[in-house]
Amino acid sequence: MKKNRLLAKWLNNDLSEDELAEFKASADFEKYQKIKNYTEHLEIGDFDDNAMLSNILNQKKETPKEIPLYKNWIFRAAAIFVLALGITFLLKFFVPQTETASFGEKTTFSLPDNSEVVLNSGSEINYKKWNWDNNRRLELKGEAYFRVAKGRRFEVQTSLGKVSVLGTQFNVKARKNRFDVVCYEGRVKVNYANFQILLTHGQSVSFENGKQTKMKVHSLKPEWTENQICFYKENIRTLLDEVERQYNIKIELNTKDTVSLFTGKLPAKNLDIALQIISTTYHLEAKKVSKNKIIFDEK
Incomplete structure (x- = not known):
């Protein structure tokens, strides 16, 4: 504390001769003398505190931006719409699609490659739209007539067997223990248990309880579609x-x-x-x- 008091009096030239002698004898005097010599050459302009206050008060204040409530509602509605659109896209392309024909009805629909399917009464088909052109595969319960667009291999999977084609027209029926396949155009490969059969135009095959029956077909399309x-x-x-x-x-x-x-x-x-x-x-x-x-x- 005494040291600080002597420093303050020295800076104001208020030291007595004895105090000045004591202060000069201190170890830090030389450092204090250099600082004093340097600061004596600094000039500080007059500080006008009134002008500074006036300048601050006259500055233009920015009004905080306010977003109306109706705009907030619009933003929320837009966000919900985008979310719903994304969910719809996922459901449409990634979730399996189902087509059905109830009793007493028939249903006709097109697949993503424009292949046409006619579902007979009491039948159901499941398939995925995603990457369809490279994976043309669907599951059938019941009976359906197919007019397949040309492209990669097209597969119909049933609980009784599988049918593979490229571009052709054919009918598949899988009911209980009976599995029927009729080829109306092109070629059809049928897989049933340990059997694999190639059908061409106008041929059909039936399997029931492991027994196979082949026959000629003279119609141009399944009679049930008419x-x-x-x-x-x-x-x-x-x-x-x-x-x-x-x-x-x-x-x-x-x-x-x-x-x-x-x-x-x-x-x-x-x-x-x-x-x-x-x-x-x-x-x-x-x-x-x-x-x-x-x-x-x-x-």
């Missing part, structure tokens, strides 16, 4: 299942004869005629107990 249900050596229960799908009805069968096989056609748009053909073929009597239920009894 409202005709075609059967080849089908038992009555399988036949009635298809009638139920086409007409969206329930059929109860009361007969002991369930092994006789049916080959022929039934109309898909005239239930009365279809019931009459079945009744005559199997010696049955059809009764409509309600709008959507039929009972077949033995005569």
Whole structure:
């Protein structure tokens, strides 16, 4: 404290002779003398505090920006829209697409490469749009007719077997234990269990419980696409299942004869005629107990 007091008095030239002698004898005197000699040459202009205050008060103040509430709402709405658009894109291209045909209906749609598919009643197809041109693969439950655009290999996977093609027209049916494939144009490779068969124009193959049947086809497209249900050596229960799908009805069968096989056609748009053909073929009597239920009894 004494040292600091002496320094302050020395800077103001207020030291007595004894104090000055004491201060000069200190170890830091030489350093203090150099600092004093240097600062004596510095000049500081007069400080006008009033002018400084006036200058500050006259400066233009920037008004804080205010964003109206309606603009905030617009920003939020835009963000939600962009998010929804992104989710829609993901669902459209990455999530598997499903096409269905309910009982009593048929559905026609196009795949990303413009291949056309016609779904028969009670059928479903699943596929992915993403990278479709390089991976043309779909899963089928039921029956569908395909007109495939040319391109890479096209595959139809079912629970019973697989069909592979390039560009062609064909029909695939996988119901219960029955797997049918018909080639109407080009070539079709069929994989079923340990079998692999190549079909060409006008050929078809059927598998049921491991048994294979091949036959010629004379039509240009599946009869069901023209409202005709075609059967080849089908038992009555399988036949009635298809009638139920086409007409969206329930059929109860009361007969002991369930092994006789049916080959022929039934109309898909005239239930009365279809019931009459079945009744005559199997010696049955059809009764409509309600709008959507039929009972077949033995005569």
